[in-house]
Amino acid sequence: MKLQLALDLVNIPEAIELVKEVEEHIDIVEIGTPIINIEGHRAVQAIKTAFPNLEVLADIKIMDAAGYEVANASQAGADIVTILGQAEDASIKGAVEEAKKQGKQILVDMIAVKDIQTRAKELDELGADYICVHTGYDLQAEGKDSFEDLRSIKSVVKNAKIAIAGGIKLETLPEVIKAQPDLIIVGGGITGKENKKEVAAQMQQLINAGVTA
Numbered sequence: 310m311k312l313q314l315a316l317d318l319v320n321i322p323e324a325i326e327l328v329k330e331v332e333e334h335i336d337i338v339e340i341g342t343p344i345i346n347i348e349g350h351r352a353v354q355a356i357k358t359a360f361p362n363l364e365v366l367a368d369i370k371i372m373d374a375a376g377y378e379v380a381n382a383s384q385a386g387a388d389i390v391t392i393l394g395q396a397e398d399a400s401i402k403g404a405v406e407e408a409k410k411q412g413k414q415i416l417v418d419m420i421a422v423k424d425i426q427t428r429a430k431e432l433d434e435l436g437a438d439y440i441c442v443h444t445g446y447d448l449q450a451e452g453k454d455s456f457e458d459l460r461s462i463k464s465v466v467k468n469a470k471i472a473i474a475g476g477i478k479l480e481t482l483p484e485v486i487k488a489q490p491d492l493i494i495v496g497g498g499i500t501g502k503e504n505k506k507e508v509a510a511q512m513q514q515l516i517n518a519g520v521t522a
C-alpha cells in the first residue's frame with residue numbers, strides 16, 4: 310500500500326518546501342490539477358528534478374487527445390499520468406498505449422462516474438494501471454466520501470491497482486486501510502496541518518502496520 314501526497318493549492322517553490330518536509334514518509338508526489346493549470350508542466354519538471362527518487366504523478370485529468378497529453382506529461386518527467394474515467398474508450402486506449410511506449414503508468418480518475426462498477430470493469434479490461442475512486446472538493450463540501458465506492462470496485466477489478474482520493478484524514482485512514490487499496494492519496498489531510506511531517510509519518514506508520522478501523 311503506497312501513500313501519495315497531493316499538492317494542489319500551492320505554487321512551485323511552496324510545493325518543493327512541502328515535499329522536503331515529508332519526503333521520507335511518502336511514495337508518490339502528485340502535482341495537482343490546480344498547480345498544473347497555473348504553472349503548466351514546469352511544476353512536474355521542477356518536482357521530478359528536485360526529488361528524482363520519488364514517483365511523480367501529473368494530475369492532468371485528460372479528457373481528449375490522450376496520447377498527445379500523456380507524451381507531454383511524460384516528457385516533463387511524470388511517472389504516472391491521470392485520465393478521467395468518463396473519457397471515451399478510444400482516449401483511454403490512446404493513453405494506455407502511449408504510457409506503455411514511454412514506460413509510464415496511467416491512473417484513471419473515477420470522479421463523477423455514475424455506474425462505478427461497470428466502468429471500473431471496462432477500464433480494467435482496457436489496461437488501466439490504477440483505477441481511482443475520488444470524491445472531489447465540490448462533493449467533499451457536501452459531506453461525501455468514496456469509501457463505499459472503494460469497496461464496490463474492489464470486487465470487480467482484477468488487474469489494475471486500486472486507489473482512493475478525496476478528503477482522507479489521519480482520523481479516517483484506518484477505515485480506508487480496512488478496504489485494502491493499493492494507493493492512498495492525501496492532500497489537505499497533510500498539507501493543511503501545522504505539523505505535516507508528523508502527520509505524514511503517522512499515516513505511513515498506520516499504512517505499514519495495516520492498522521484498520
Ligand SMILES: O=C([C@H](O)CO)[C@H](O)[C@H](O)COP(=O)(O)O
Pocket residue numbers: 315316317339341342343368444445446474475476477494495496497498
Ligand atoms: O484531485 C484532487 C482534486 O480534484 C483537486 O484537483 C485532489 O488532489 C484530491 O482530492 C486529493 O486532495 P484532498 O481531497 O485534499 O485529500
